[in-house]
Amino acid sequence: MELELSWLPPPSDDWAIAVKKMEQEGASWSDFVALAGARLGFLETERLDRIFGRYFAHDPPRGVAGEPIRLALLGSSTLAHLRSGIRIAAARRGLWASIYEAGYGQYLQESLDESSALYAFRPNAVLIALDARHLAGAVASAANEAEAEAALGETLARLELCWSRLTARLGAAVIQQTLPPVFPHLLGANEHRLAASPARAVARLNAALRARADRSGVSILNLDERAAQDGVRAWCDPALWLRAKQEISPIASPLYGDLVARILAAMQGRSKKCLVLDLDNTLWGGVVGDDGLDGVVLGQGSALGEAYVSVQSYALGLARRGVILAVCSKNDAENAYAPFDRHPEMILQRDHIACFMANWDDKATNLRRIAQELNIGLDSLVFLDDNPFERNLVRKELPQVAVPEIPDDDPALTPQILSDAGYFESLGATDDDRARMAMYRQNRVRAQLQAAATDLPTYLRSLEMELEWRRFDSLGLARTAQLINKTNQFNLRTRRYTEAEAAAVMEDPRAFGLQLRLEDRFGDNGVIAVVIGRLDEEERCVIDTWLMSCRVLGRMVEQATLNIVAEEARRLGATQLVGEYLPTEKNAMVAGLYEKLGFSTLERRADGSALYALTLADFQAREALMRVRRAGE
Structure with a gap:
């Protein structure tokens, strides 16, 4: 069975x-990415990876x-067959990955040895991809509960040592693989009552790994x-384990690689942000313009109607954890709004939809209009449509x-397909994520107010x-790291930080990290900006990171x-x-920011980058039409 x-x-x-043409002649990265976007099996993935090795492996x-x-x-079994999938x-x-595989079973040695090839x-x-037999062995061989508990603690301590070394010495983001349930049960349905059960050991380790990973900032x-x-x-073929020590079957490599890549993308803030929904035969059955509101198939009483309810419920769940919802429908606006209203x-209700496009374009x-109105990139959109013609056209x-x-x-089947695709993979959910639906609703009101205002200062003052x-x-660390890793447009240097690296700024006496939150009379925008500054050898304060959410552009923040x-x-002196x-x-939107703020240009480089300076003795506070205060004051 191929996954x-x-x-x-x-x-x-x-x-x-x-x-075949690419194998012979080479191609651009965009052409290669397009070929990778199909439903590939193991053999097609391997073939495409050989092209990667020939033309793209050495440099991005x-x-x-x-x-x-x-x-x-880092693993304890054979992993080489998984690299192509990743x-x-x-x-x-669109991401480029270079992969190093540590020596067989050498994960702990290499993580502790700073002279190793890993470093x-x-x-x-x-x-860290450890196989179940290796990691659960000591726990499963325990004679009683006390021994099992002790072995579990020792195993987890060894892993936590590995995590902390990799984070502290390399500054690397760590991903810990859980163990697949490869062992047959010895006791049956009540396997959890047998101390010396390998299956029970795997279940206990997986639960403990999640808890400790949460505390350690490990994904x-x-x-x-x-x-x-x-x-x-x-996923796991016992015969392949015996022959080649492959816990993960090669045929699972494409899906395994996708599970890994979506986490890597989330670490860089490249997960999708917005689910765009078609309406007829996507959110409800039937065509509302032809069948009328009474002819719409939705809700209790029919299997098909309940299926559409499940689609809407899943979309609402995504919205509540921070995904933006939009509508893109070929429909008269009045017909499109009718089910939402009546x-x-x-x-789903109108207030759940951040942008509603219903017309015949x-x-x-x-x-394109949705991306522009929401001020996000087209690559942030996921478009859900039942019509194959419309899907192919958009692709x-x-x-x-x-x-x-x-x-x-x-x-x-739609909710599970959306879940399986992993478009909206995230490393966690913050309070700001959960409030995003309300933030976009408030933004619509702000836009209406701005349209009615006679000039920008009047509008900004009216926002209070x-x-x-x-x-x-520590309280805001998760949101700070998330904003650093997902903000791409208003970001002067686009340097990414792990939570551990952001936490290290708090302990550095020659640095500061700032998190800024904006409220107005319509509501709380949440944490919208992050700045990190550091003193260099010349006692200048270098702005290492400056980023801001595009939700608050144009407000003099x-x-x-x-x-x-x-x-x-x-x-800092x-x-x-x-x-x-x-x-x-x-x-590109922030290319001229420092000049607009009165910095002088120190250096312009051929690649478009530039260095700027501002003498603090001459600096006069800029006008900003808002109240500014430090938290707690």
Whole structure:
């Protein structure tokens, strides 16, 4: 049984022809990424990976998205067959990955030895993929509960030592793989009552790994849950373990790689942000414009109606954890709104939708409008539509937009397909995430107020804004790290931090980390900006990181932030602020920020980057039409 990437479209008829041409002639990175975006099996993945090795393996090519990934695999079994799946799944997201595999079973030795090849590789991410037989062995061989508990503690302590060394010495993000349930039961349904049960040991280790990973800032690759969903035999072949010590079957490599790559993408803030929904035969059965409100199939009383309820419920669940919802429908607006306003079985309401496009323009055009209105990139969108024609059109016109394959006759499968695709993979959920739906609703009111205002200062004063700032603290650390790793547009240097690295700023007497929160009379925008400054050898305060959410653009937050940063730099004893702009594919909007704020140019480079300085003795606080206060004052 081969595990399918069911949400991806099957390879086109000319896929093999395009691959053969690429093998012979090479190709651009964008062409390679397009080929990786199909539903590939193990053999197709291996073939594409050979092209990667020939043309792209040594250095990141032009057009790569995000920061190049240097991933180290640390394991206790054979892992070489999994590298192709990871590289191709990363490429599917536009990411470039170089992979180092530690020596067989040498994960602890290499993590502790700073002269090892692991440290020479300098990974920015480490995947610890230990097999169940290795990790659960001591726990499973215990004679009684006390021995089992002691063995469990020793095993977890060894892993935590590995995590802490990798984080502290390499600054790498750590991913810990859970153990697949490969052992047959000895006792049966009440296996948890047998101390010397390998199956019980695996279950206990997986539960403990999750708890300790949460405390250590380590991400989990949930292989146990995925294997239980797909069937353990689909993932793990006992014969392959005996012959080659492969716990994960080669045929599972493409899906395994995708599970890893979506976590790596989330670490770089490259998960999708917005689910765009078609309406007719996607959120309800039937065509509301033809069948009328009474003819819409939705709700209790029919299997099909309940299936559409499950689609809406899943979408609402995504919205409540921070995913933006939008509508893109070929419909008269009045007909499109009718079920939201008047159908008693509708789960989704108008207030849940951040952007509503219902007209007769083509869907690619409306998706562009949605991205523009929400101020997010097209590559942040996932478009859900039951119509194969519309899906194919959007894939052709807007390859940046993710378009999952869903069955056109069984909406009951849609929530699981969206979940399996992992578009919205996240490393955690913060209070700001959960409040995002309300934030976008408030933004609509602000936009209406701005349209009615006669001038910008009048509008900004009418918002009655208050900017609250505080230094990094443990309470806000998760949101701070999340914002650092997901903000791409208003981001001067686009440097990523793990939670541990952000926490280290709190302990550095020659640095400061600031988190800023904006409220106005319509509500709380949450934490919207992060700044990190450090004293260099010349006692200048270098702005290491400055980023801001695009939700608050145009509100003079930049000016207010600079005032705060200047005072914090003076507190450190600096006489000069130094800022740097490093261009990426997404941050052109801040290319001239430092100049607009009165910095002088120190250096312009051929790659478009530049260095700026501001003398603090001459600095006068910039006007910002808001109240600014430090938290607690």
